[in-house]
Amino acid sequence: MTHEAGRGLSRRGLLGLVGAGAAGLAVGGTGGAVIANGVAGIGTSGAAASYPFFGEHQSGIVTAAQDRLHFAAFDLAASATADDLRELLADWTFAAARMTRGLEVTEDGAVGGSPLAPPDDTGEALGLPAAGLTITFGFGPSLFDDRFGLAARRPAALEPLPRFSGDALDPARSGGDLCIQACADDPQVAVHAIRNLSRIAFGRAAIRWSQLGFGRTSSTTTSQVTPRNLFGFKDGTANIKAEEPDAVAGHVWASASDGTAWMAGGTYLVARKIRMVIESWDRTRLEEQQRVIGRDKGEGAPLSGGTEFTALELDKPDDDGTPRIAADAHVRLAHPTVNGGARLLRRGYNYVDGDDALGRLDAGLFFLSFQRDPAQFVTVQRSLAGHDALNEYIKHVGSAIFAVPPGAPAEGASIGDPLFG
Amino acid sequence: MIIRPLATATAALLALGLAGCVPNSPAGEAIPVAITDDTCAVSSDTAPSGTVKFELTNSGTDVNEFEILAEDRLRIVGEKENLIPGQTVAYTLQLNPGTYYTACKFQLVGAPIGLAEFTVTGEPVAADTDEQQLVDEAVTSYVAYIRSQTGELLPAVAAFTEAYAAGEDDTARSLFASTRVFYERIEPTAEAFGDLDPKIDYREVDALAEGLAWTGFHRIEKDLWPPAAGELNSDGTSALLDWAPSTPAQRAGFAADLTSDVQELYDLVSAEDFTVTLADISNGAIGLLDEVAVGKISGEEDWWSHTDLTDFAANVQGAEVAFGTVTAIAVSKGEQELVDEIQRQFDALEALLARYGSIEDGFTPYDQVTDAQRNELSDGVNALAEPLSRLTAAVLD
Numbered sequence: 032m033t034h035e036a037g038r039g040l041s042r043r044g045l046l047g048l049v050g051a052g053a054a055g056l057a058v059g060g061t062g063g064a065v066i067a068n069g070v071a072g073i074g075t076s077g078a079a080a081s082y083p084f085f086g087e088h089q090s091g092i093v094t095a096a097q098d099r100l101h102f103a104a105f106d107l108a109a110s111a112t113a114d115d116l117r118e119l120l121a122d123w124t125f126a127a128a129r130m131t132r133g134l135e136v137t138e139d140g141a142v143g144g145s146p147l148a149p150p151d152d153t154g155e156a157l158g159l160p161a162a163g164l165t166i167t168f169g170f171g172p173s174l175f176d177d178r179f180g181l182a183a184r185r186p187a188a189l190e191p192l193p194r195f196s197g198d199a200l201d202p203a204r205s206g207g208d209l210c211i212q213a214c215a216d217d218p219q220v221a222v223h224a225i226r227n228l229s230r231i232a233f234g235r236a237a238i239r240w241s242q243l244g245f246g247r248t249s250s251t252t253t254s255q256v257t258p259r260n261l262f263g264f265k266d267g268t269a270n271i272k273a274e275e276p277d278a279v280a281g282h283v284w285a286s287a288s289d290g291t292a293w294m295a296g297g298t299y300l301v302a303r304k305i306r307m308v309i310e311s312w313d314r315t316r317l318e319e320q321q322r323v324i325g326r327d328k329g330e331g332a333p334l335s336g337g338t339e340f341t342a343l344e345l346d347k348p349d350d351d352g353t354p355r356i357a358a359d360a361h362v363r364l365a366h367p368t369v370n371g372g373a374r375l376l377r378r379g380y381n382y383v384d385g386d387d388a389l390g391r392l393d394a395g396l397f398f399l400s401f402q403r404d405p406a407q408f409v410t411v412q413r414s415l416a417g418h419d420a421l422n423e424y425i426k427h428v429g430s431a432i433f434a435v436p437p438g439a440p441a442e443g444a445s446i447g448d449p450l451f452g
Numbered sequence: 453m454i455i456r457p458l459a460t461a462t463a464a465l466l467a468l469g470l471a472g473c474v475p476n477s478p479a480g481e482a483i484p485v486a487i488t489d490d491t492c493a494v495s496s497d498t499a500p501s502g503t504v505k506f507e508l509t510n511s512g513t514d515v516n517e518f519e520i521l522a523e524d525r526l527r528i529v530g531e532k533e534n535l536i537p538g539q540t541v542a543y544t545l546q547l548n549p550g551t552y553y554t555a556c557k558f559q560l561v562g563a564p565i566g567l568a569e570f571t572v573t574g575e576p577v578a579a580d581t582d583e584q585q586l587v588d589e590a591v592t593s594y595v596a597y598i599r600s601q602t603g604e605l606l607p608a609v610a611a612f613t614e615a616y617a618a619g620e621d622d623t624a625r626s627l628f629a630s631t632r633v634f635y636e637r638i639e640p641t642a643e644a645f646g647d648l649d650p651k652i653d654y655r656e657v658d659a660l661a662e663g664l665a666w667t668g669f670h671r672i673e674k675d676l677w678p679p680a681a682g683e684l685n686s687d688g689t690s691a692l693l694d695w696a697p698s699t700p701a702q703r704a705g706f707a708a709d710l711t712s713d714v715q716e717l718y719d720l721v722s723a724e725d726f727t728v729t730l731a732d733i734s735n736g737a738i739g740l741l742d743e744v745a746v747g748k749i750s751g752e753e754d755w756w757s758h759t760d761l762t763d764f765a766a767n768v769q770g771a772e773v774a775f776g777t778v779t780a781i782a783v784s785k786g787e788q789e790l791v792d793e794i795q796r797q798f799d800a801l802e803a804l805l806a807r808y809g810s811i812e813d814g815f816t817p818y819d820q821v822t823d824a825q826r827n828e829l830s831d832g833v834n835a836l837a838e839p840l841s842r843l844t845a846a847v848l849d
Contacts, residue, residue, distance in 0.1 A: 108831060145849050147844045147848050148841070230838065233838040234834070234836075234838060237827075237831040237834070
């Protein structure tokens with residue numbers, strides 16, 4: 032099914048939106064510019080408060096990590112067809128392009144439509160700026176089964192992740208046909224995006240699981256300070272940064288030469304819900320916490336010496352001859368040099384989902400990483416899963432992998448167009 | 453029980469279907485219909501499309517009614533009421549090609565008698581373009597439908613409450629879900645009467661929260677499926693808190709209450725000046741789906757009997773009748789695509805429900821429906837409710 036450029040949402044996405052197409056084309060026109068211009072400096076992602084939706088790559092990957100996350104995995108309806116999938120992606124593209132500009136999901140929006148009909152937009156983001164919203168879409172391995180005729184289009188690299196030592200995965204919190212990552216500096220803006228996109232999907236796809244994240248745990252540009260995870264340590268010091276074009280090109284973006292032409296300019300997303308056993312960690316003495324991580328807690332400097340960004344000296348011994356960074360320290364086992372050079376672009380978030388039945392905080396890290404080849408993640412995680420001293424304090428409870436297709440190049444194109452050839 | 457005839461005016465021909473603009477020169481021969489108290493013999497089961505003329509002869513002992521039902525056997529395409537014994541009257545309406553059902557209704561209440569398939573073949577009748585006429589026809593049809601459902605509710609409730617009051621619990625249990633069907637199909641109408649729905653259909657937790665005396669279907673339900681020690685109400689309180697099995701005298705009281713409350717509902721919708729608006733009909737369809745999404749999916753509606761899926765199916769049927777009543781208007785306003793999508797989702801949801809049973813044969817008890825299955829049902833409800841929520845704007849804007 033072709034989706035007419037600028038027509039707006041399909042009938043099934045939201046029904047019959049007169050004029051929505053015209054508004055969709057008027058980038059920076061009424062409303063859009065005003066909103067986008069009024070927000071400089073809001074939030075701490077440290078960059079422009081509005082990011083373009085269209086482009087060679089999807090936003091929300093090398094984009095300066097925003098403060099808040101709402102991530103959702105979807106399954107297609109049993110009745111959904113390949114045409115439904117395409118139409119859904121076109122509708123999502125239309126709505127996402129508007130919302131990332133700080134606009135409502137359609138021109139009629141929350142209050143501009145018929146009083147006799149439910150509003151097109153749910154309205155909780157009325158009056159809020161774009162807040163750096165990015166919306167990033169991905170395709171799970173299950174999308175390439177026999178339902179939509181896409182089996183031959185599955186990238187060879189897009190396999191369900193292997194089982195890792197210590198995994199305690201909940202199938203209901205894992206996997207999914209599709210995913211949407213919504214990041215913003217205002218949680219209400221991120222939630223608004225997922226809420227409206229799932230509403231648009233009703234009848235075609237439904238949420239399988241979703242996750243809120245409240246604090247970024249990585250920096251993706253050198254202009255951001257390194258944040259801390261819920262263990263209280265700086266996280267992501269050695270992350271791939273947007274300012275490293277060679278690293279981004281080599282480790283993040285897939286290329287046609289990797290074997291799947293339609294993934295050129297895309298990447299692979301791994302999501303792992305990692306529960307932290309906060310209470311045990313908090314009772315651990317400081318020197319042990321630092322030994323487990325391999326960095327000092329205050330500054331984030333490696334135990335081999337220096338300051339936060341000093342390179343690790345993995346072999347540097349202490350006075351009695353043992354390495355200052357222990358053999359099972361987290362930073363050692365995650366380091367590229369012990370993983371055949373594998374690097375990841377991490378973009379995770381802290382989460383607290385209330386408490387569990389024992390009255391413990393249900394908290395942890397919603398780990399997100401982007402990589403050119405999922406094998407990069409598998410290599411690092413194999414290294415960690417077997418030996419990481421941190422394993423005593425964490426448990427992987429959710430897992431998913433998605434192929435993140437390249438960006439829609441311009442208005443009128445839809446996310447996933449190259450997949451359908 | 454005293455059943456009052458619908459209208460005292462004799463031979464009030466309701467302008468149903470497309471009857472309002474029927475010329476006095478029917479194309480075909482009149483089809484004789486022989487009506488007795490317990491038969492309804494239509495001499496032909498087919499007719500060419502266009503103007504169809506019936507010749508109705510009531511040789512029974514009391515007033516009767518002839519109905520043409522849509523393929524769903526619920527929506528009333530046309531009806532001729534108040535057929536006096538010994539009379540022969542003509543009844544003419546316009547029918548498009550399709551499958552219909554003919555039936556009679558002795559004394560104008562209860563289940564249709566002599567339900568028989570009736571096929572109309574040929575070319576579609578030119579669609580009416582007069583908007584007001586389409587609206588009038590929709591309202592007339594829906595009012596007739598409400599009356600027919602309440603007319604079936606009365607005897608069903610009578611049989612149900614009689615068994616309950618007599619302590620014949622097996623019989624009462626077997627009638628609980630099927631009796632509620634007639635109510636669940638038109639629940640938004642009852643809710644419009646304010647205090648009636650609380651008396652007829654409130655759950656214990658609702659009555660308690662609003663400080664009302666708890667009566668009606670669900671009061672009786674808890675007597676019929678009494679909780680064991682340790683069981684909880686849907687709000688998490690002990691099922692035995694402020695509750696004890698009804699004594700025979702209390703049972704007689706609750707039975708009489710429900711009987712008189714549904715009689716009142718019947719009287720209200722049977723009043724000559726009772727009517728509904730177009731928005732009532734389309735919002736009723738939306739409201740019925742909300743009933744499903746809120747009460748039935750969670751299993752809170754029929755907490756003790758677990759017959760939620762029967763209510764679920766009846767709500768969906770009621771919504772589909774309301775939708776079917778206004779589709780011609782939506783189509784005339786250029787909303788064919790919306791109509792198609794809603795119909796597609798109705799079909800999908802009904803196919804899903806059919807996996808668990810049917811209104812006629814009963815459904816899987818809801819406590820045996822797994823969370824994954826409930827999720828799937830919920831997705832189906834959402835898939836339908838989203839386009840359906842635009843129906844009112846589609847017919848009124």
